[in-house]
Amino acid sequence: MIELEGLTKRYGEKVAVDNLTFTVRPGIVTGFLGPNGAGKSTTMRMILGLDHPTAGDVRVDGTHYDRLKDPLTNIGALLEAKGVHPGRSAQNHLLWLAQSNGIPERRVREVLDEVGLTAVARKKAKGFSLGMGQRLGIAAALLGDPRILMFDEPVNGLDPEGIHWIRTLMKSLAEQGRTVFVSSHLMSEMALTADHLVVIGQGRLLADTSMAEFIERNSRSYVRVRTPQREALLDALHRAGVTAVDGADGTLEVDGTPAEAIGELAARNGVVLHELSPQQASLEEAFMQLTAESVEYHAHTGAPLPPQQQQQWGESWRKG
Amino acid sequence: MSTPQPPMPQSAAAEWPAAPGAAPSAPAYPTYTSPIPVVRTHLGHALASEWTKIRSVRSTMWTLGVLVALVVGIGLLTGLVIANADPDLGGESPLSLGFFGLLLGSMCLITLGVLTTASEYGTGMIRTTMVACPSRGRVLAAKALVFFLVAFVVTLVCASVVGLLHVSLLEEYNAAEPTGEEWLKGTVGVSLYLALLGTLSLAVGSIVRHSAGAITIMIAAVLAPLVIALFMFSSSLRDVQQALFEYSIPNQMSIFYANSLSESGPSDWDPLWIMLAVTAAALAGAFALLKKRDV
Ligand SMILES: Nc1ncnc2c1ncn2[C@@H]1O[C@H](COP(=O)(O)OP(=O)(O)OP(=O)(O)O)[C@@H](O)[C@H]1O
Ligand SMILES: [Mg+2]
Numbered sequence: 001m002i003e004l005e006g007l008t009k010r011y012g013e014k015v016a017v018d019n020l021t022f023t024v025r026p027g028i029v030t031g032f033l034g035p036n037g038a039g040k041s042t043t044m045r046m047i048l049g050l051d052h053p054t055a056g057d058v059r060v061d062g063t064h065y066d067r068l069k070d071p072l073t074n075i076g077a078l079l080e081a082k083g084v085h086p087g088r089s090a091q092n093h094l095l096w097l098a099q100s101n102g103i104p105e106r107r108v109r110e111v112l113d114e115v116g117l118t119a120v121a122r123k124k125a126k127g128f129s130l131g132m133g134q135r136l137g138i139a140a141a142l143l144g145d146p147r148i149l150m151f152d153e154p155v156n157g158l159d160p161e162g163i164h165w166i167r168t169l170m171k172s173l174a175e176q177g178r179t180v181f182v183s184s185h186l187m188s189e190m191a192l193t194a195d196h197l198v199v200i201g202q203g204r205l206l207a208d209t210s211m212a213e214f215i216e217r218n219s220r221s222y223v224r225v226r227t228p229q230r231e232a233l234l235d236a237l238h239r240a241g242v243t244a245v246d247g248a249d250g251t252l253e254v255d256g257t258p259a260e261a262i263g264e265l266a267a268r269n270g271v272v273l274h275e276l277s278p279q280q281a282s283l284e285e286a287f288m289q290l291t292a293e294s295v296e297y298h299a300h301t302g303a304p305l306p307p308q309q310q311q312q313w314g315e316s317w318r319k320g
Numbered sequence: 321m322s323t324p325q326p327p328m329p330q331s332a333a334a335e336w337p338a339a340p341g342a343a344p345s346a347p348a349y350p351t352y353t354s355p356i357p358v359v360r361t362h363l364g365h366a367l368a369s370e371w372t373k374i375r376s377v378r379s380t381m382w383t384l385g386v387l388v389a390l391v392v393g394i395g396l397l398t399g400l401v402i403a404n405a406d407p408d409l410g411g412e413s414p415l416s417l418g419f420f421g422l423l424l425g426s427m428c429l430i431t432l433g434v435l436t437t438a439s440e441y442g443t444g445m446i447r448t449t450m451v452a453c454p455s456r457g458r459v460l461a462a463k464a465l466v467f468f469l470v471a472f473v474v475t476l477v478c479a480s481v482v483g484l485l486h487v488s489l490l491e492e493y494n495a496a497e498p499t500g501e502e503w504l505k506g507t508v509g510v511s512l513y514l515a516l517l518g519t520l521s522l523a524v525g526s527i528v529r530h531s532a533g534a535i536t537i538m539i540a541a542v543l544a545p546l547v548i549a550l551f552m553f554s555s556s557l558r559d560v561q562q563a564l565f566e567y568s569i570p571n572q573m574s575i576f577y578a579n580s581l582s583e584s585g586p587s588d589w590d591p592l593w594i595m596l597a598v599t600a601a602a603l604a605g606a607f608a609l610l611k612k613r614d615v
Pocket of ligand 2: 041042
């Protein structure tokens with residue numbers, strides 16, 4: 001279990017993590033989501049006692065990290081930066097780690113085997129591909145067979161098979177009763193792995209909810225309608241007690257009414273339709289809306305911003 | 321790459337029934353119990369892991385190799401050249417000829433000392449290190465101890481070999497037979513001094529967190545005082561020039577051979593105590609900063 005209480009980190013003027021309070025529970029996979037620069041890695045570094053919090057507190061199984069006597073058997077972590085000397089072999093990297101925590105040396109072989117690096121155990125880390133480096137980091141996290149596992153963007157650089165492997169690994173680790181805390185930018189990835197979601201933006205907590213609840217609230221379906229007779233259609237819909245909102249490119253979006261009903265209504269009123277299509281908002285969109293205001297590093301591609309009315313409804317389930 | 325699916329062989333899963341998401345009101349959380357025995361780590365663990373780090377990277381082995389080659393090679397060369405010249409050494413101790421090799425060798429010790437700490441910042445390894453051992457003081461102590469012992473032993477062996485070589489090469493040219501005290505200072509003494517110089521570099525590396533920067537600072541610290549002293553022509557600065565000269569690291573090293581380049585200033589074992597004090601102060605500073613700063 002990891003408990004954060006009002007955790008705050010300031011780098012000079014910059015507030016990287018802002019008053020975060022949440023708990024990461026054992027037995028489930030908790031996804032930690034946020035756009036670039038949201039403060040995910042900083043939060044994880046504070047959990048591990050690497051960065052000192054400006055304010056607030058964080059405990060690992062009730063203890064401050066730096067009080068742990070054999071930290072690697074309590075918590076294993078894969079951090080953002082590789083943290084491996086390029087000139088050292090995978091095996092020796094794991095060996096010094098094992099020695100530092102009095103972990104039996106046979107574990108080195110076991111975890112190498114588990115992540116599939118046995119064949120390159122004696123190769124220097126500098127020759128490793130992105131994915132192999134990531135696997136070595138995961139091997140290091142698993143070395144002490146810890147109760148808590150923390151991964152900072154573990155699927156970075158992994159091929160589809162590797163991604164599938166990580167997913168299965170995280171789920172099975174959680175099933176064994178361990179605490180699994182994993183950060184990502186990808187809502188779609190988390191939807192497949194995480195049981196619980198913590199979303200942050202610009203260091204602030206935006207959501208702390210179960211995955212099921214998030215999906216239920218955000219799998220919004222609506223019908224997109226395009227017509228040259230906009231006023232006539234709006235009138236007809238209004239009379240039928242159906243509300244429509246403006247969508248992108250002059251379309252209308254209708255919630256809670258099936259496409260068939262809208263088509264028949266239009267036919268009865270002699271309104272021409274150019275498009276009538278059922279839509280499903282993806283979780284990715286929901287995540288983007290949620291974090292829209294707190295995205296720090298916008299790309300300037302001239303892409304339209306998310307429709308305005310949608311921004312408000314992210315608000316309704318926002319907590320913290 | 322093959323990826324075995326189920327992770328570790330575990331029994332704990334059975335103790336925890338399904339549906340953990342059921343959000344129990346009393347936190348009856350599942351717990352995972354590892355079969356790995358719980359160990360209370362101590363300095364010994366940190367020492368073992370630092371020793372593995374040092375010996376498992378080729379660059380440290382190379383640096384030590386260069387150190388041995390420099391000290392022994394230059395020692396051998398000076399010995400042979402002098403013997404060839406067929407001189408009359410007039411009862412001087414041949415041990416002092418080891419000085420040049422060791423002076424150059426000190427650059428290797430500086431490099432290795434700095435790399436022991438600073439290079440971890442370059443690779444991001446320091447985070448792995450501090451996660452594995454959150455007691456930062458223990459990490460620094462382990463690094464310093466392991467490095468000091470390696471540096472001392474290697475330097476001692478080199479200095480002793482070179483000393484024996486010179487004595488046997490130059491016996492017939494009326495060189496003095498070194499006394500026990502001279503042997504002690506010319507081998508153990510100067511090796512302790514250089515190992516401390518390397519440890520000072522290690523502390524500086526930990527403070528500066530940048531390999532090239534720290535190496536530059538240390539090499540400047542060894543050479544700059546002498547160079548500055550050479551260019552101090554003004555007579556009003558005579559005292560400063562003298563002090564710079566006497567307390568420069570090369571001059572302090574030469575005191576171990578009792579043929580100090582100057583008459584006043586530190587003598588006997590003084591250089592060792594001076595270096596010990598400076599290194600202790602630098603380590604204390606490095607420790608305080610390490611505690612305070614983010615990794
Ligand atoms: N050591 C530091 N000094 C100054 N600013 C920092 C430092 N570390 C992080 N920051 C700033 O804090 C903010 C949060 O960074 P962090 O790396 O935690 O974000 P993140 O959520 O992990 O992002 P990403 O998804 O890109 O990895 C960023 O704006 C970053 O610039
Ligand atoms: Mg990050």
